[in-house]
Amino acid sequence: METLIDYLQTWEAQKPNQTLFRFVDADGRELESYTYETFAGRTRELASYLSAETGLKPGDRTLLVYPPGLEMVAAFFACARIGVVAVPVSPPLPMAFEAGLAKLSYIARDCQAKAVLSTKQLEHDYRLLVNHLQEGGLAWPDSQGLPDLPWFPTDCAREYGGAPVADTPGEVLFLQYTSGSTSDPKGVIVSHSNVIANASAYDGGEIAVSWLPQHHDMGLISAYFFIVVQGGTTHAMSPEDFLKRPSTWLRLIAEQRATHTPAPNFALEYCLRQDKLPDSDLAGIDLSCLDSMVIGAEPLRAKTFAKFRDRFAPYGLRAEAVTGAYGLAENTLVVSFRGRQTLAVNKRALAENLVRVEKALPQNNNQALLVSSGKLTAGNIVRIVDGKTREALPDGHIGEVWVDGPSKARGYWHRPDLTAEIFAARIVGDDKRTYLRTGDLGFLYEGELFVCGRTKDLIIVRGVNTYPSDVEAVVERSAPEIRKGCLVALSVEHEEEEALVVVAELRDTRTVPDGKALARAIRKHCHIDPHAIEFVPPHSIPKTTSGKVRRADTRALWLDDKLTVVDRYTHRAHQAPDANTGPLERFRHLIDSYDLTGEEDCSFADLGIDSLSLAELRTDLQGLLEEHGAGELADEVNTRLLQRLTVAEFFGLMRQFGDGSGQPLDALRRSLNEISAEYEEYEITQMRADAQLPLPELPPASARVPRDILVTGATGFLGPFLMSSLLGQTSYTLHALVRATDAEHGLDRIVASLRRAQLWSPALEAEVRGRVRIVCGDLAEPALGIGDEAFQRLAESVDGIVHNGALVNYIRTYDALRPTNVLGTQELLRLAMTAHRKSFHLVSSTFIYGWSTEPVVGEWDANAAMSGLDFGYSQTKWVGEQLALAAQRKGLDVRIYRPSLISPTRAGFGSTDDILVRLTAFMIEHGLAVNALNQISLLPADL
Template structure:
């Protein structure tokens, strides 16, 4: 960075594009070097070299300054999405805990919201949260102290998108980055005169290294637009490529599909792609038909037949592993599908009924070795066999932060014929043909949809918690290829006692909504099965691959099944009451039809039942902003799930734009009968059927260090209960109808248990057992109180406190 600042001082490496179209702020190399040093001066006042620092900035120039400033300070940046909603906080908490982060940095505009969010989560309250916006102009870059770092020093931690329960921070060194940047430069022949246009999120390897660090390494320029601006209007990316005469770009496979599907001939008319030489495509399986459609669509505008460069890489190898530097069309091999499933490579003619096209991802990069290995024996596979892809070379990173066993298993594999060399096990399956790498699938159960990683165990946990009738540990989540795209399928067992009681459609709807809200994807199919149907090993581990094969073969014994194909096949006309009643509803109906690709939709049809996901949500929100001038967030779509609700919200927003009389909310007397809310009524009804059900217990565990005054704790709990009448509420029934009863006062006495008489190494497990029992005990909804407290003393100044509350009076969500 300092070398580029000296050589290209006034050259501009970064230009922001407002709304993906209009040029906004920019940074020269000299400005970036100066601002990064000033940022480092401030950071060095709060952290020491080697400290991990969370970066919670939105995409843009401030993020770039913060990233380089953290490097200049000798600290280790940990890039993360700023938490938009409460559910993202647990991802931040998991990463902060795993990385042992000392502090978090954020944009000054986001600080108040993030601080409020942090204060609501035990484990984030104590994390120091800073912004340097107000102070950065009060320091001088001459005060910067250059840190003592070398090639093996840790540059940043790359937390791969995926499991919240067990996040893995890839340790990327400065040597890894320099080597990988040199490989990418050789691949695309980049020069200081080049520019690129990037919308890729800068929190992951492809966007951070390819879109931000690579232009600095080469001395080029990147025009930056936000991911939302691209997804909502893909034509913005294409117009920028055309306008700035871009030679090279990068994007995942789905982006090129989106450009074909969401642009019109009228929008394409002004495009000029005669200068566009290289489009690297990776981050998810590369589809031959995607490249064909894109070429066919944009060839009239000067796009070259050899523009595509499929590549293979992963964060554990910094980014780039294989690609083709030669300007030739991609290699597409057609192999027998059934043989490939069995691990063999059998070439067939493209028109073969059992043929499957597989795209070549180029050749191993310089100083790196790719081996196709039988993972059970550690021996190289024969040329016609599929095996696990192993990689060795300077690009392989140092391992997973603070996970020595997993690092040894993943990064220190050895071939039987080369015991002196260590390899990275990628978990991907592939084969080599004439030295070129072809990807055939995955050993690991990772699900990649729209370029994002999803761990099946996270989705399975979301599903089993979605409804009390579902069997714990009885689910399987996996992906299948539908129409050339990877789609999610969930198979879930129903408790035996609930098989005759449940409404299958309602349960499936609950599952689909839970997946959409938590993971922001929409399943292609949800299948309910009887207990023991989901295949497992003798040790009880779910066999997702076997379950997937049964789903594809149609051999699963189902209780009920829903799929998007069924919806597409039935496609009923909306009934009379579903038709639009206002111009706003009519306009929204047209937007939904266009974005979701459906012929018919009613005003009370659910967005998620129509196949909506986070990608289509961003497109709809952008169209709503253009049509009505009303700004909505993706989170709003989880409330406003129908056209009717969206129209009501938009009409209200338009009316409130002019002054109006304030609405006065009158309190309701607590002496009159208070009907339960719908969700409370549902919980009450379930308890009548299952009195011992504890599925709606909410548990709040806290570990306290220092002297604890239990009497003061009891007094504090009493004050909270008196302040919030919901905590003094019980549910009673009159003639089969449930009502809320707010009690004037209740008494909560914490249960106290002292474990100091046990040996020190036994106290932790004993406390966990007590906590589990405390959490599992059912509540009787008409008996006060509907919460309880447990205090376990582990040492003189160490206590474990747990509050268990029934969900009917507490949601752990509202702020």
């Protein structure tokens, strides 16, 4: 059996003088340190002491109750040498001694500990506090039996001089008690093989810096155990010193040229505060050495990641170094890591446990930003499962994250039934494996794991799924009066329905935020009305020893009315509008949802209203017109108009229509027509101007044989088939422009798209990884988002361009699609006409004719009259083609392909986002048939 001790001794022999562990104070001054040789020697000395003086035998459990420092780490490895099972526990803090003591005593009884290992000073402080508690006459029944345990101060055993003992490590390395409720923490059984497997899969770098608590799995395993397996070095400090002086953490990274540091999301937020980390404390810090700042243990906040990257970029921090991770004690530590991308997903779909990624839309209030927890570490297998039916869910669905692999722990100490339920779960139809049920909700996207929340924490109100962390994030950023990390969003029952309650601690009980404004912010961002928001004094919300809020305990306090409430907001249900409700009130929800006055000089598109909401708004407005006898105006209302109307114009029209003044309907029609004509004229003028955007002069032709091709749109619906054909029928090296955090992520995205299209095979993946070069960029950005120098190098290296990329959206306006579909095409043509001539293959569309009713159009017909171009996608595709034709007139070799609607394959594969699939499903569901005059031509994606 391979053990941690084997790794320690291997490195001791190979590099005895290399620093292994080093501990510093708040000013960065060294307090203690060990080389591999001196640490191995110290652990042998302690192993001799424990064997001779404590009576501990192999298999016995002992509590490790230490202040921050290296003594606990040495004691842990000494226990491992002699087969004693270590149980790291947080020392009870004086400010919360009773709660800490209760948990300590529970763990001692649960694991049947034989002894407590600690330091002389901590034992002294502990006994003083216990005596003070007893003298005060306070009852503490949960700690019965704990004082009878013998305490052994290992720091008094230096230069012990006892006889050496043989190493007899057992299979079980330690028990990691979960930071759940104080009444029921569970001991996770972690073996040597678990830690080694997890460490081997986790490329954390050779130099680490950590301030995380040593009794916590993330702090203990990543900073101390993994480093021993990898043969690296850890520089550490205490959590208290980090809070006192966070600049020391960053300065330690810079001075030691650290490659890796673990931290919770809280640490990023803390370092963004000028009162905690002023700019003056950052002078001279260089974070360019950092390969991975691994953020885990808490919900990952996209905006926090972005702000942290922005603030520390001037200090050398690379954006890709700030990475998300996911793990849990039941899987030793890590499940996935190095998550660098952020996805914008539709909130409405998220509420239905579906994943709809909205890459084509600008960021808006109807989207949630989710940070990737990264790729699965080697050996870990993750399935997304319906927790109730235990059936595996297909791609695009959110479910419970189930994990299997060599890092999966042995189970819970002395909990056979719970171990069977949590560690040996089976998926319907899969008899080969048993899985760990994490209790976390998430999904897999392009090979990366995204975690949304906890199954038991999910709040469902009127069919809308809401994650507590989302609500809490909204409240935190909306109310500076609330203490960071000191609030809880809860699900309660109110009038036989589930309701949302928020309990939030105030910084100062004399300063209370506006409850109405907070409720409006929650409604705006989470699409749910809170039943109540209760403001409570500091330290009212119970927390675990690692600082996490205890939701279940807080909920119990709220239900029992045991919280001291400083102030309270209670939601009053809105009355449904009656038949006489005017048009202005009919759309009052827009004012509430988007926090408007009704006089804003911006459009609904500017507010971030999504395509579905626009369609609903159009339907509601058309219905209102018909109700008031103005059905003939309904056809004049379209989504393009609604996107271009300013908020003030929209509500101005509603006032005209509903003020009872008897204004003739033709006046309303004139208003609509004037606004519509104004925007149509603007769009036509803009399109004509864009069709004449400047292009460079044609460079000389290249004499070399073409061998490198740039491809755009490789991960779209047609892209996988295009990539498969190019790889199968040519010998070209393909350069793929992909929105990705790095080249590996880009390759993973292409492989994922091939899997979705049912084209994947091991041979094809090998071709992709061997012949595809990733260009991490964006069509919508100048120079394709890669910078001028990289743009020039790309122009010199490729011989042809296949432009298949586009934003496909039949609702958005010309302006919304212009950056990608027009300016992106212009940049690619500029690339084709830089350094040397390149053949340019444009995948256009029959939509350059709009929703044409013409039975036949010629290939030579480029719709010079601009007929039928009445929606943004058709308009941008027309302009893109005009630019390509202009380049062709300059002498560039341009080929234009105009597929019609690209539909499911001949084999029957189709995306659920495909317009034909969705349209057909809608017609079947509602029993509808087509009577429109325009024809729809379809082209299978694999033709």
